[in-house]
Every structure is written in structure tokens, then in C-alpha cells.
Amino acid sequence: MTAASFGQPITPAHVAGVIVLLLVAACIPFVVSSFHLLQFTMVVVYAIALLGLNILTGYNGQISLGHGAFYAIGAYTTAILLDRTGIPYWAAIPIAGLICFVSGFLFGLPALRLEGLYLALSTFALAIATPQLLKFRGFEPWTGGVQGTFVSTFAAPFGLPLKWDQWLYLFALAIAALMFLLAWNLLRGATGVAIVAIRDNPIAATSMGINTALYKSLTFGVSAMYTGIAGALGALVAQFVSPDSFSIFLSLSLLVGSVIGGVTSLSGAIFGAFFIQFVPNLADQVSKAATWAVYGAVLIAFMYAMPAGIAGLVSATAKRLLRR
Amino acid sequence: METFIHQFLSGLANGGIYAAIGLALVMIFQATHHINFAQGEQAMLSAYVALVLIQAGAPYWLAFIVALGFGFVLGVALERLIVRHFNDAPVLSIVVVFLGLLFIINSLAGWIFSYNVQSFPSPFPAGLGGKFMSAHEVGMVGVTLITLALVFAFFRFTPLGLAMRAAAQNPEGSRLVGIRVGWILTLGWGLAGAVGAIAAIMAAPVVYIEPNMMAGVLLYGFAAALLGGINNPWGAVAGGFIVGVLENLAGAYVVGTELKLSVALIIIIAVLVMRPAGLFGRAIVTRV
Numbered sequence: 287m288t289a290a291s292f293g294q295p296i297t298p299a300h301v302a303g304v305i306v307l308l309l310v311a312a313c314i315p316f317v318v319s320s321f322h323l324l325q326f327t328m329v330v331v332y333a334i335a336l337l338g339l340n341i342l343t344g345y346n347g348q349i350s351l352g353h354g355a356f357y358a359i360g361a362y363t364t365a366i367l368l369d370r371t372g373i374p375y376w377a378a379i380p381i382a383g384l385i386c387f388v389s390g391f392l393f394g395l396p397a398l399r400l401e402g403l404y405l406a407l408s409t410f411a412l413a414i415a416t417p418q419l420l421k422f423r424g425f426e427p428w429t430g431g432v433q434g435t436f437v438s439t440f441a442a443p444f445g446l447p448l449k450w451d452q453w454l455y456l457f458a459l460a461i462a463a464l465m466f467l468l469a470w471n472l473l474r475g476a477t478g479v480a481i482v483a484i485r486d487n488p489i490a491a492t493s494m495g496i497n498t499a500l501y502k503s504l505t506f507g508v509s510a511m512y513t514g515i516a517g518a519l520g521a522l523v524a525q526f527v528s529p530d531s532f533s534i535f536l537s538l539s540l541l542v543g544s545v546i547g548g549v550t551s552l553s554g555a556i557f558g559a560f561f562i563q564f565v566p567n568l569a570d571q572v573s574k575a576a577t578w579a580v581y582g583a584v585l586i587a588f589m590y591a592m593p594a595g596i597a598g599l600v601s602a603t604a605k606r607l608l609r610r
Numbered sequence: 611m612e613t614f615i616h617q618f619l620s621g622l623a624n625g626g627i628y629a630a631i632g633l634a635l636v637m638i639f640q641a642t643h644h645i646n647f648a649q650g651e652q653a654m655l656s657a658y659v660a661l662v663l664i665q666a667g668a669p670y671w672l673a674f675i676v677a678l679g680f681g682f683v684l685g686v687a688l689e690r691l692i693v694r695h696f697n698d699a700p701v702l703s704i705v706v707v708f709l710g711l712l713f714i715i716n717s718l719a720g721w722i723f724s725y726n727v728q729s730f731p732s733p734f735p736a737g738l739g740g741k742f743m744s745a746h747e748v749g750m751v752g753v754t755l756i757t758l759a760l761v762f763a764f765f766r767f768t769p770l771g772l773a774m775r776a777a778a779q780n781p782e783g784s785r786l787v788g789i790r791v792g793w794i795l796t797l798g799w800g801l802a803g804a805v806g807a808i809a810a811i812m813a814a815p816v817v818y819i820e821p822n823m824m825a826g827v828l829l830y831g832f833a834a835a836l837l838g839g840i841n842n843p844w845g846a847v848a849g850g851f852i853v854g855v856l857e858n859l860a861g862a863y864v865v866g867t868e869l870k871l872s873v874a875l876i877i878i879i880a881v882l883v884m885r886p887a888g889l890f891g892r893a894i895v896t897r898v
Contacts, residue, residue: 349702351709396883402701403645404882407832410647411875414829418871534825538709545706579721582713586692589703589710 311459315452323451324523325563330458331519332559334465336544337552338512341469343541344549345478346505347485348394349402352409354537355416356386356510358527360517362420365435365527366428375440375522379461382518383511390510394503413537420529434528437521458519465512469552472508481505513540542581546588548597557596616742617862618855623747624816624830625854626754630809631824631831632838632846633761634802639840640778641798642697644704648711649806649831650824652688655715656681656807657814657823658723661730670733677811678804685803689796719821730814750812757808758847761801765843774798826871830857833877839891848890853877 314326335357342348363382367373373381393412397405419425421432429435439450446453472478483491484498492498521527539562547558565584569576592599631649638646660677664670688711696707734749743751765771776784777794785791809831810824817823830853838849856877861870881888 343702347702349705351705396879399886400882403643403705404836404886406701406705407645407836408875408878408882411829411832411878414825415872415875418869422869423866538713541706541709545702549702576717576721578713579717582710582717585710585713586707589699589707590695593699593703 308459308463312456315448315455320449320451323455325567327451327455327458327523328520329556329559329563330455330462331516331523332540332543332562333555334458334462334519335513335516335540336547336555336558337465337469338509338514338516339540339544340547340549340552340555341473341481341512342505342509343544344551344554345473345485346481346502346509347402348397348502348506349406350409350509350537351406351541352412352416352537353509353513353540354532354534355409355412356390356513357517357520357536357540358416358420358532359389359510360386360514361521361524361527361532362429362435362517363514364518364521365437368437369435370428376457379515379518383515386514386517387507387511390514391503391507393510394506397506398499398502409537410534413534416537417529417533420532429529432529434526434531437525437527439525454522458523461515461519465515466552466555469512473552477501539581542585546584546595548595548599550594551597551601553600554595554597557600561596612742613862614859617858619742620744620747621855621858622851623743623750623854624858625834625851626751627809627813627827627850628830628834628853629847629850630754630757630805630812631827632834632850633758633843634806634809635831635835636838636840636843636846637798637802637805639835640843641774641795642693644693644708645832645840646802647705647708647828648688648715649802650810650828651712651715651719652681652684652803653806653810654819654821654824655684655719656803657730657810657819658719660807660811661728661814661819662723664731670731674733674811678807681803681805681807682800683803685799685801685806686796688803689799693799694792694796716821723821725821727818727820730811730819732815746815750816753808753812757805761805761843764801770797826874829871829874830854833874833881835888836878836881837888839888842888842891845888845890849888 311330315323318326335353338356339350339353342350342353360382363385364375364378367378367381368375397408400408420429422429423431425431443453448456473481480491480496480501483494483496484501488498524531543558543562544554545558546561547556548554565580566577569580588595594602631653634649634653635646638644638649656677659680660673663673663676668676692707692711696704699707732746732749734745736745738745738748740748765775773784773789774794774797776787777789777791778798781791784794809827813827814823817827831850834850834853835846836849837853838845838847840846853874857870857873860873865873
């Protein structure tokens with residue numbers, strides 16, 4: 287079922303493919319308009335968020351309908367750090383990641399006892415409650431309450447001749463590349479086998495000596511960290527955070543992207559990110575309501591015809607072509 | 611003290627709605643072990659049908675009955691056309707399919723009826739109200755209790771209700787004695803849709819009608835079903851009333867109205883962690 291199967295040797299072709307992809311991605315800021323550049327930056331941001339969700343839902347089998355909450359925590363942490371302390375933006379991102387790791391780990395602790403469906407329910411509740419929690423008066427001195435908080439912009443470092451948005455895109459791309467490398471490294475070894483074993487057969491995994499509880503909470507933490515880092519970058523892109531941008535629809539969009547891209551693969555995160563960034567724009571031209579109707583129809587169709595998502599389709603097609 | 615009684619009673623009235631949604635969720639869960647995330651949206655669409663009829667001049671109770679029928683047919687159609695194909699799919703697929711249905715119904719409603727918030731009439735005469743409860747609250751409790759009594763009588767005293775219970779408990783055995791388990795599941799979906807429709811029509815005068823009206827209600831319905839025990843219909847009903855009262859009292863005295871939805875989150879997580887079977891449910895033991 288996993289698209290990235292274990293022990294698969296890395297051929298020079300794979301490495302070359304990744305390098306070409308990165309080079310092409312790095313050229314984008316110099317060829318597209320600044321409006322489209324922001325959209326591509328969001329694709330990179332969503333790809334990081336979806337990567338986190340894929341690790342949790344695809345590889346570890348824990349369904350989360352509430353990852354928007356961790357995206358929100360990452361975004362707010364960055365906004366507050368930049369607004370209240372002198373911490374530079376590049377240092378705020380790892381701090382946001384760390385805070386999200388801890389929150390994810392803590393949410394994962396009670397979630398351990400929940401089987402698939404119940405975890406889906408409680409994370410769904412988390413997603414619905416998130417905007418209310420962000421609006422809470424007690425937090426208003428930090429969060430700015432209903433009004434939200436502005437996030438200041440910054441210039442490219444080392445006197446590079448780049449505009450703010452070009453630098454931000456390249457910065458996000460570098461972080462994304464690092465996060466993909468880390469995820470690939472995490473999943474290819476013994477840890478990855480343990481994570482997948484827990485999904486496929488928790489009882490067998492336990493009897494093989496895997497500490498299921500620890501691995502599940504840690505996976506939840508790592509996943510939240512990925513999504514939180516995406517949220518931190520997202521706040522830099524939007525230059526603004528407010529409670530209503532982190533509604534249930536954000537969480538559900540992330541799930542949609544994850545499932546359509548291919549939940550049991552790393553590359554699926556990229557396909558999914560393109561989907562949730564560009565399909566709503568296309569659908570919006572038809573009607574405001576159309577986006578979610580399209581999401582719904584595509585979701586059901588994918589579950590029916592290709593549960594492994596676009597990544598599954600791509601890898602199946604590639605295998606078929608290479609066999610000849 | 612008077613405010614306390616008022617909050618308590620109006621909590622009970624809201625609790626009736628949560629009880630009805632919780633009951634609908636449990637009816638589907640018992641038969642198929644699915645949690646229907648689209649339950650609230652099905653109910654919302656049925657309430658719109660009632661609203662359209664009322665605006666066209668139909669008498670309230672006629673519109674009410676037609677909307678119930680619509681809720682029933684919608685439930686049957688969804689089960690037959692879509693959900694049926696995923697009965698043996700992994701949990702993630704099922705959750706995703708239900709969310710897909712949620713999106714589709716929600717945007718269809720937005721498309722057809724617009725996202726504007728509209729008011730919804732209450733059929734109960736003002737004289738029904740008293741010192742502590744408004745007329746609609748009294749009526750709401752009444753309608754909920756009648757619904758629950760009817761559902762109870764259906765399952766307890768009719769051959770069809772008995773067949774449904776049998777099909778949920780032992781599908782293989784039921785098939786052997788000639789019960790058409792597939793259609794019984796469909797019927798369960800239809801009934802759940804109708805019960806949900808009642809909840810939405812009763813909730814609409816309070817929360818107003820718009821495509822997203824059921825999001826909060828559905829969350830409380832989840833909390834109700836889990837608190838009472840997801841495999842116990844009467845537990846879900848009791849859970850609904852308890853959640854309604856807790857929500858109102860917590861809103862009035864503890865967290866304030868802005869954090870009311872977090873109460874549902876806390877109830878859900880607390881129940882799942884401390885007593886996963888709920889207050890009245892039985893623990894599920896699986897052989898491995």
C-alpha cells in the first residue's frame with residue numbers, strides 16, 4: 287500500500303530527479319508575477335503541512351481532522367514572537383515548530399487511547415473549537431482577539447538583490463526541502479517500519495517490542511511540528527493572523543489535500559498542495575459554493591477509484607511504463 | 611437562583627435537540643459502526659425544505675411532515691447510492707466519504723438557498739411559555755420527547771423495529787431467518803435522517819437557518835452520543851440532555867458564551883479518555 291516502500295534502493299535517477307525539481311522550483315520567483323509567486327509560496331507552505339498530516343494519517347494510521355489547530359498555533363507563535371520580542375523571523379520558525387511539537391505530543395497522549403474513528407471525532411471537535419479559543423478574551427493581550435495581529439515584513443539578508451516575496455519563497459522552499467529530507471530519513475529506517483507497523487497491526491507491533499504508546503504520541507508531535515512550521519511560514523506570507531482564518535475549513539482543506547495527493551506517500555504532499563491552492567481558485571470562478579462541492583465530489587470519487595491519490599496514480603503509471 | 615433555573619431549563623430544551631442528533635448518530639453507528647459526519651447537513655437540508663414550503667404558504671405541520679419525509683428519502687438515497695459501496699473500506703476512506711457528503715450537501719444548500727441567515731417560524735403559541743421557559747423551548751422539549759417515545763415504541767413493539775435490532779446485533783443470524791439486512795440498514799439511514807430533520811427544524815428558530823447552522827449542533831450531538839455511550843440509544847438521549855444542561859451552565863457561570871463550543875471538545879475528550887464506553891454504554895471487547 288505504501289508508495290515509498292522500504293528498502294527500495296535510491297538510484298542516481300531519483301537523486302537527479304529531485305535536483306532538477308528543486309532547480310525548476312527555485313527558478314519560479316524570477317519568471318512569474320508577484321501575485322502568482324505568493325500562490326506558489328503557499329503551495330510550498332501547504333506541502334510542508336500536508337507532509338505532517340501524511341506522516342500521521344498515512345503512515346501511522348491516526349486520522350486527524352484538526353491539523354488546522356496546529357497550523358494556527360505555529361502561525362500565532364510566529365506572529366507573537368515577531369510582534370513582542372526582538373526575535374528574527376528565521377529564529378521564530380524553529381521555536382514555533384518546537385511549541386507545536388510539544389502541543390501535538392500533549393494532544394497525542396490522551397488521543398493514544400482513541401481508535402481511528404474516535405480520534406477523528408475528537409480532532410474534529412478541536413478544529414471546530416479553534417477559532418473560539420483564539421478569540422478568547424483571556425488571550426487577547428497576546429493574540430489581538432478577534433482583530434488578529436499583523437506580522438511585519440523583512441528584507442532579504444546579506445544584501446541579496448531579491449525582493450521580499452522572492453526571498454520568502456526561496457526561504458520557504460529551502461525549509462520545505464529540509465523537511466522532506468528529514469521526513470524521508472525518518473520513515474526509511476527502523477523508526478519508519480515501527481510507525482507503519484503500528485498502523486497495520488498494533489497488536490503485532492506491540493508484541494514485537496515496539497513501544498506503541500510512545501511512537502504514536504511522538505508521531506503526533508512530529509506531525510504537529512511539520513504543520514506548525516507550515517503555519518509559521520503561512521503567517522509570514524499572509525503578514526496577518528486572525529482567528530477566522532483558522533476555521534474548521536482549514537483543517538478540512540488539509541485533509542482533502544492529503545487524501546487527494548496520496549496520503550501514504552511523501553510526494554503526495556506536493557500534489558495535494560497544488561490541489562488545495564489552485565482548484566479552489568478555479569472553482570470560485572463558477573460559484574462561491576462550488577469549491578466545496580468540487581472537494582466533496584472529488585473526495586468521494588478518489589476514495590472509490592484510487593484511494594492512493596494522485597501520487598499512487600503517478601507511481602502506478604510510472605511502473606507500468608518502465609516495465610516495457 | 612431564578613437565573614440558575616432558567617439556564618438549567620433552557621439547557622434541557624437545547625439538550626432535546628442534541629439528544630435527537632445523538633440518537634440519529636447512534637442509530638447509524640449501531641447498524642454499521644460508522645459515524646455519520648454528514649448527519650447535521652442532511653438535517654439542515656430537510657429544514658430548508660420545510661422553510662420553502664412554509665414560505666410558499668403551506669401549513670406548518672404539513673411542511674414539518676414533508677420535511678421529515680424528505681429527510682427519510684435523503685438518508686435512504688445516500689445509503690443506497692454512496693455509503694453502501696464503502697461498507698468494508700478502511701476507516702479513513704469512510705470518514706473521508708462522509709466529509710465529502712458534508713461538503714456537497716453544505717454547498718448545495720448554499721447554492722440553492724444562499725448563505726444568508728434567515729429566521730424560521732416557531733409553531734408553538736406564546737401561551738405555552740412560562741416564567742422560566744419560552745413557548746418554543748417548552749414545545750421543543752415536547753416534540754423531542756414525543757419523537758423519542760415514537761422511536762422507542764417502534765423498536766420495542768413493531769416487527770420491523772425488532773428486525774432492525776436483530777440486524778444490528780447479528781447480521782448473519784438475521785439473514786438466516788429471512789431478514790433482508792441490506793434494506794434494513796437503508797431503512798435505519800432513512801429513520802436517522804428523519805429524526806435528524808426533527809432536530810434541525812426544532813433548532814432552526816433558535817440558531818436561525820443557514821447552511822452552517824448544524825456545525826455546532828452536530829458537535830454537541832457527537833458529545834451526547836459519546837457521553838451516553840455510542841452503542842446505547844437511550845444513553846445518547848440522556849447524554850443529549852446532560853450535554854445541553856452542562857453547556858448552558860458552563861456558558862453562564864464558568865467559561866462565558868464565547869467558549870461554549872470548547873465545552874463540547876472537553877466533554878468529548880474527557881469521556882473518551884476516562885470512560886470510552888460512555889456513561890451507559892457497554893465496553894467493547896474484541897477477540898484477537
